[in-house]
Amino acid sequence: MAMDGDTRPNDLSAFWMPFTSNRQFKKQPRMFVSADRMHYTTSDGRQVLDGTAGLWCCNAGHNRPKIVEAIQKQAAELDYAPAFQMGHPKAFELATKLVDMAPAPFEHAFFTNSGSESVETALKMALAYHRARGDSARTRLIGRERGYHGVNFGGISVGGIVNNRRMFGTLLTGVDHLPHTHLPEKNSFVKGQPEHGGYLADDLERIVTLHGAETIAAVIVEPMAGSTGVLLPPKGYLERLREICTKHGILLIFDEVITGFGRLGSSFAAEYYGVMPDLITCAKGLTNGVIPMGAVLATKQIHDAFMQGPEEAIELFHGYTYSGNPMAAAAGLATLDTYAEEGLFERAAGLAQYWEDALHSLKGLPHVIDIRGMGLIGAVELQSIPGAPTKRAFDAFLKCYEKGVLIRTTGDIIAMSPPLIIEKEHIDTLIGTLADVLKTLE
Template identity: 60%
Template sequence: MSNPSNNKTHMDAYWMPFTANRQFKQTPRLLKSAKGMFYTSDDDRQILDGTAGLWCCNAGHSRSEITQAVAQQIETLDYAPSFQLGHPIAFELANRLVSHAPDGINKVFFTNSGSESVDTALKIALAYHRIRGEASRTRFVGREKGYHGVGFGGISVGGLVNNRKMFGPLLPGTDHLPHTLRIDLNAFSRGLPKHGADLAQRLEDIVALHDASTIAAVIVEPLQGSAGVVLPAEGYLQTLRDICDKYGMLLIFDEVITGFGRVGNCFASQEFGVTPDIITTAKGLSNGAVPMGAVFVSEKIEQTFMTGPEEMIEFFHGYTYSGHPVACAAALASLGIYERDKLFSKAHQLGQYFEDSAHALAALEHVRDIRNYGLVAAIDLESREGKPGERGYEVFTECFRRGLLVRVTGDIIALSPPLIIEKSHIDQLFGTLSEVIATCK
């Protein structure tokens, strides 16, 4: 097999996502294999994975249990349609998943990605209110700095400007809560910050502006990942829950990043003690091995659809690959690893060591904030005058050169390592990051 980095013309055909394509193809960073906590680069260097791939390989890379399950499944049943037909493994997976879900969340609708999970959740919310005779509830409330995938629904409720500005007016009737990043009050907080729970009360202002009878749902990430690890203040999520209950609005938690052990427990809703009506997931569901997503809903919502003649399709929505048998096999094997190795509690076991290691960087020049919870952290760097994002990109590329993969968003370095991480890996991760930040003046 030819190495595309040795011949740049081999790279021309691939239009890469969320990438500065011209810059990348001048100096490509290629990964050719992975095992456990490490990638191997195309020049045979070991790269410590500080990001679980893209927040998804929670059980580490190339797990033999997943490989074997996928191989056996594709030999047995490579594909089965899910419209008016089924296969046993999808039902088995759904039952296993709801056993880990918050109390009362016990129905699962399968998708293929986080973006599809979000669009599915929004459609469920709209249809739910229509069936109940409240068809006027068509408005959604998202949040500034929110990331909910790249479908038109997701970017409409999302709040990252670069994801929205090129694509027209988007869905009509969306509004946004203010984000919860308050560095002026919460800089270098450990865990959930103390200040900012009052920002949830801004939902009352949105209700007053539009009237509750027009609002279908509020959607937020319990912990905002793509914006650079933005945490809710203590009590913030519970206030959103209370206001949604007060006005009959559904509450959707986007747990595509936080699901499957990232912050402790299986879901952040369990960790933070607030149960939404709908949870969107993907990423860690199949450990990143096969694309898959799932939307978890309460029985109350699902049963609302189960009216009318039994032969009638209750919800006109789905995907060709919903509940794909190979994806289900990967997800079941992933769940088996999570359960056997108790990875959902790993963030509790190592969280303090990870937190202390992250905050040890606070004395470095140009570090303006550090945020963390569980096995996720952000190092927020000061921007160079007139050159926002330049310092963060330098840290990212120099870390990669020294054998560490981190995530960069502007001048924020985000960390979300596989849950199989050990203290020695944490030492290597933050040791390398400390040296690199110190060199990027």
């Protein structure tokens, strides 16, 4: 064990890194030591263009003055306050500001610490909502193949990414899955929402027939699936899901941990697509990724179903030590102010066409079998190397990093989601560097 004052700065063994090939990384570490606006600085002094907004979260870029100042001030004013049976003003201010920017049906916010916790919270709210209304038979949850809803047990149960599930036993019972919406044989290189696949939402009727509508509590989907490789909703798909859920009294949950806060050029994808769920999960861009925080947005109908019985009774036996944490709330308030003052959502919408054209300029390069994108998010899918899935995309990730550009990979899909402050010249650099790298891949 290290003695006092001995921090062993070059010893990488203690930190078991998440979603990382630990052995490969620790042989050739890639370390960021600072960041400002669109760029990271590496431990060897190189500038790296952030093509992924951190992990889909730094929507306002890095080292933003208003956010930094808010955190510094809050640390000296009120570092922590208990969240159970006590409060502090900034949590209430943030909740009000958050619901004001959300689509009209959403009037209440429940704070969490991450997207994973937001999903767990929304699933529990859905189950408890039906029970509060005397409909306790509704316990079944419906997710979707290739869905990503965080990494807690509820999230991986309704999620549908195989490697996130296979090691962890039987998971939650009473869960079923809709088919994913990826139809490469019909929708490759499409611009905007795909024409084909809206009918896939009708599979929910099959599931309802199989299990009985009276047993189903909620359906949870990402309106646009991000972590699985940017799968866009086909035209009419979300509308049909909403229609079927309404018909059968099933709650519809949108997981907007990625699509929230301007990623598509609007506050939330629900607004962008014009389809309103009953609950929205969010995180990431809520605090610009600076301090962990998430939230569940609920309609008045959901919230008020719990506000029954004696006033002194706890209405929902759920919450976290850090729900509405003062530091996170301060960061959230400053982040939402930054979005509004700089018009970043509108800015993203204004750059969407330039971004789309740049993405599709990669068509025809070696190994590129599909390109998908919407708002300021995009994916380039590569042909897998037989017997070595993921290798080609990971090689592209490493080469882009060496050339000063950060991208992200999932399987053999390259995903990009830059900060909303990106300029056209940054887009040119990001896509141009990726093009150069693609030409070198085996």
